[in-house]
Amino acid sequence: MLRTVSIPVNLPQEKFFFLMSQCADIFNAHIDWALEQKTYNKSKAHRDLYSQLRLTYPDVPSALIQATRDNALEAIKQTKFKRTPRKNPTSGLRYDKRTMTLRGEQLTLSCIGKRVKLILNIPDYFREVYDNWDFRGATVTYTKQTKQFWVRLVFEHPDPPKLETGDVQGIDRGLYHLCSTHDGKFFSSNKIRATQRRYLYNRKQLQQKGTRSAKRRLKAMSGREKRFMGDVNHCVSKELANQPEYRIFALEDLSGIRNQRRGKKLNKWLSSWSFSQLEFFLEYKSVAQGKETAFVDARYTSQRCSRCGNTNKANRQKSRFHCRCCGFKAHSDINSGTNIRDNYFLSSAARSEEQAVVNQPIVTA
Numbered sequence: 001m002l003r004t005v006s007i008p009v010n011l012p013q014e015k016f017f018f019l020m021s022q023c024a025d026i027f028n029a030h031i032d033w034a035l036e037q038k039t040y041n042k043s044k045a046h047r048d049l050y051s052q053l054r055l056t057y058p059d060v061p062s063a064l065i066q067a068t069r070d071n072a073l074e075a076i077k078q079t080k081f082k083r084t085p086r087k088n089p090t091s092g093l094r095y096d097k098r099t100m101t102l103r104g105e106q107l108t109l110s111c112i113g114k115r116v117k118l119i120l121n122i123p124d125y126f127r128e129v130y131d132n133w134d135f136r137g138a139t140v141t142y143t144k145q146t147k148q149f150w151v152r153l154v155f156e157h158p159d160p161p162k163l164e165t166g167d168v169q170g171i172d173r174g175l176y177h178l179c180s181t182h183d184g185k186f187f188s189s190n191k192i193r194a195t196q197r198r199y200l201y202n203r204k205q206l207q208q209k210g211t212r213s214a215k216r217r218l219k220a221m222s223g224r225e226k227r228f229m230g231d232v233n234h235c236v237s238k239e240l241a242n243q244p245e246y247r248i249f250a251l252e253d254l255s256g257i258r259n260q261r262r263g264k265k266l267n268k269w270l271s272s273w274s275f276s277q278l279e280f281f282l283e284y285k286s287v288a289q290g291k292e293t294a295f296v297d298a299r300y301t302s303q304r305c306s307r308c309g310n311t312n313k314a315n316r317q318k319s320r321f322h323c324r325c326c327g328f329k330a331h332s333d334i335n336s337g338t339n340i341r342d343n344y345f346l347s348s349a350a351r352s353e354e355q356a357v358v359n360q361p362i363v364t365a
């Protein structure tokens with residue numbers, strides 16, 4: 001697993017702006033080449049482009065040209081030629097072992113001319129990772145709004161072994177609860193929705209104004225909203241992942257569910273980035289503890305009775321679930337959560353059955 005920490009740093013502005021814009025050109029040149037040649041082979045790119053780029057950008061250290069080349073070709077490989085990754089003149093720089101060193105708290109970075117030396121101020125919460133994990137590389141980025149350079153350090157550590165015991169928890173997500181578990185833990189989204197409403201209102205006001213200062217305030221606001229949502233998602237996912245009795249967290253697979261008739265409001269919420277952020281946080285926080293998250297079939301989880309299996313739209317009335325068939329009553333989110341957990345059991349049973357069929361010896365008479 002990987003961890004990244006961002007540390008604000010002071011760098012010689014002019015040098016780094018120049019370097020960033022040159023590296024952006026080098027990056028884009030590789031992308032153009034890769035699209036034209038229909039390949040992301042690094043040694044072919046080196047043979048075709050390197051000497052020309054050295055001549056065009058004589059100030060950029062050769063190792064940095066190579067790091068940028070690797071960066072570009074890996075980016076295009078990831079998109080499978082379907083999109084065109086581009087860098088602009090203030091895009092971040094990627095550093096690897098050839099272009100930087102990290103000894104103790106001293107970081108050196110390749111730059112125009114001599115390497116730049118920095119003493120990093122490592123935050124306390126990152127100490128353990130910093131001292132014990134393997135350093136993999138870093139990026140240098142620049143934030144225009146605050147005129148600040150950042151170094152983002154990436155560290156790697158082997159995943160802990162998977163836990164062998166522990167229960168499965170079904171987690172339901174919705175509009176009124178950020179999420180709720182089958183055993184009755186609720187994480188309300190009241191505060192989130194109130195905050196989002198406030199931001200939405202303020203945004204509309206500022207957009208109508210349209211002045212330069214309004215635009216500036218809009219930008220600052222979007223940053224604040226993101227940080228607020230990120231914080232909420234961190235807290236909730238941490239609390240979920242830390243429950244000692246659970247080993248597997250089952251969530252509804254919501255990809256593709258947007259087409260169904262779910263209402264405009266819910267669809268908007270389901271497709272928001274903060275929604276997938278919670279999944280992402282929960283996934284990596286579980287892995288760090290030897291646990292896992294699983295995504296299961298989401299169909300009818302809110303209409304089906306978790307006791308007798310009767311599926312009927314009328315079973316659910318807002319937050320109340322009342323089965324028309326067997327009379328089972330529960331909070332509808334708890335009923336959904338239980339269904340999600342049971343869907344996990346069903347799908348894992350189906351998987352192991354399939355496996356058993358594959359493993360069966362072929363007997364011929």
Ligand SMILES: [Zn+2]
Pocket residue numbers: 305306307308309310323324325326327328
């Ligand atoms: Zn029932």
